[in-house]
Amino acid sequence: MTDLGYFSEKIGSAIDRVLCETFEKREEKLPSGRYVSLCFDDFPKSAVDTAAPMIEAEGWRATWYVAGGFMGTDQPHYGTMFDAADLIRLVEAGHDFGCHTFDHVDCRQVSAEEIDAQCRQNLELLAAHGIGDVNSFAYPFGAANLTSKKNLSNANMALRGVKPGINSSPIDLNMLKATGLQHDNGGIARARQDLKTLKQSEGWVIIFTHDVSAAPSPWGVTPEDYRELLSAVEESGAEVVTVGEMVARIGALAAPVQRSRAA
Numbered sequence: 457m458t459d460l461g462y463f464s465e466k467i468g469s470a471i472d473r474v475l476c477e478t479f480e481k482r483e484e485k486l487p488s489g490r491y492v493s494l495c496f497d498d499f500p501k502s503a504v505d506t507a508a509p510m511i512e513a514e515g516w517r518a519t520w521y522v523a524g525g526f527m528g529t530d531q532p533h534y535g536t537m538f539d540a541a542d543l544i545r546l547v548e549a550g551h552d553f554g555c556h557t558f559d560h561v562d563c564r565q566v567s568a569e570e571i572d573a574q575c576r577q578n579l580e581l582l583a584a585h586g587i588g589d590v591n592s593f594a595y596p597f598g599a600a601n602l603t604s605k606k607n608l609s610n611a612n613m614a615l616r617g618v619k620p621g622i623n624s625s626p627i628d629l630n631m632l633k634a635t636g637l638q639h640d641n642g643g644i645a646r647a648r649q650d651l652k653t654l655k656q657s658e659g660w661v662i663i664f665t666h667d668v669s670a671a672p673s674p675w676g677v678t679p680e681d682y683r684e685l686l687s688a689v690e691e692s693g694a695e696v697v698t699v700g701e702m703v704a705r706i707g708a709l710a711a712p713v714q715r716s717r718a719a
């Protein structure tokens with residue numbers, strides 16, 4: 457891409473971001489309290505093998521944002537991705553699952569019909585592995601514009617972005633904030649800061665990452681950092697809940713969650 461193309465893309469993304477933060481909101485009241493949710497996007501096998509046991513040892517569960525097209529594949533930055541046995545292992549342990557489109561598509565680049573088809577294909581794959589009650593969605597690449605936000609708002613799922621920070625009442629259920637454990641957030645530094653802030657006020661901190669490995673991608677963390685993060689979560693005194701559980705408590709969506717083709 458030329459420099460000019462790069463800059464216009466950046467400006468376009470910045471405008472999309474501002475529009476998405478301002479319009480097509482689904483404002484809901486958060487139950488009183490302090491909450492943390494732990495998430496994994498895409499997701500590499502290293503997250504299941506390394507992070508899931510750490511989380512379970514605390515008596516907690518996570519939310520796994522599945523893009524079904526990654527199942528059983530190897531990816532350049534992440535290495536080996538989850539497989540069918542991982543899904544079954546996680547669902548049997550009581551974890552929560554979210555939709556991340558089937559092919560990890562940039563929702564700004566495809567039609568409403570394509571997003572709908574992507575979600576349906578993904579939810580069918582999850583259902584085939586015993587996962588039925590999916591009530592949240594994470595925008596692949598964190599990429600959204602007003603059109604995709606509006607279209608997905610009909611999907612009866614809470615929608616999660618990648619803007620770091622604390623969700624405090626009224627939250628936008630169509631664009632939940634989430635703090636990434638990733639290189640450009642200082643690894644776990646930004647999440648630690650959010651957890652510190654959460655001690656002073658009510659709200660919901662959603663923390664996500666990708667791979668958890670000794671030599672992580674720019675969007676992942678080391679096992680040592682993940683363990684340190686979990687210690688900070690525990691120290692915050694917040695209640696750890698899955699995104700699905702929190703969305704159910706908020707009670708704004710129809711239940712049971714069934715995605716149907718947009719009319």
Ligand SMILES: [Zn+2]
Pocket residue numbers: 497498556560595596597
């Ligand atoms: Zn992703």
